[in-house]
Amino acid sequence: MVSRDESQDDLMRLLLSVARKDRQAFQLLYGQIAARMFGLCLKLAGQRELAEEALQETFIQIWHHASEYHSDRGTPLGWMMTIARYRTLDLMRSRKVRQAAGDEQLEQLEDHRAGPLDHSLRNAGSAQLTGCLEELSEVQRDSILLSYYRGFTHDELAETLSSPIGTVKSWIRRGLMALKRCLER
Structure with a gap:
């Protein structure tokens, strides 16, 4: 192995x-x-x-x-x-x-205006943000990326990820808090 x-x-x-x-x-x-x-x-x-x-x-x-x-x-x-x-x-x-x-x-x-993730990429540096995104769980990362890049609502995310809406909201909230902590290091 x-x-x-x-x-x-x-x-x-x-x-x-x-x-x-x-x-x-x-x-x-x-x-x-x-x-x-x-x-x-x-x-x-x-x-x-x-x-x-x-x-x-x-x-x-x-x-x-x-x-x-x-x-x-x-x-x-x-x-x-x-x-x-x-x-x-x-x-x-x-x-x-x-x-x-x-x-x-x-x-x-x-x-064509920049969204919140675009601002984060510019302000934090894409390499640092990419590293921080890699530290998230897969579901947190996917939830955040789908909501920011595809503009999914919480309902659409819940359906796409086959998870309850409360769970999806928690993934996003906890993921964003983890990203913030990581970017502040």
Whole structure:
């Protein structure tokens, strides 16, 4: 059985090789994490096609930006899973915008103002916020990201996450408090 540290060391070696554009290392990296990453994309997107597209875009981004990884950004797996999470959420947002733009009955324009998470990213530094997000439980992180990036209401989150609304509110509240504490360190 491979220890967690050995697994992270292996991912680090592969990521360093990918940064040097080693295609075989990229293939090995894909084989090690694609299934887990796809699971995250599918859980967030709720649609297989969108999850597959997010996974593909994530690996393209990893191929082009592997040299930008450094340990300040968390573990190699954490860094790559964060890329997958953000790519999925970005695709979900862009699809929502495209669908809304095609609906002739809607007369609203998209609001391009920065949201609270955008302000946090700028003020705290995206690397620090990403690290703090990784410290949250998966349900807290997903609840916060879905509410801020997709604009889900508490009712929509409860339905999407198949959990009672009170539980979802607690996840968000506790997650935001944990993020605040982490960012204040």
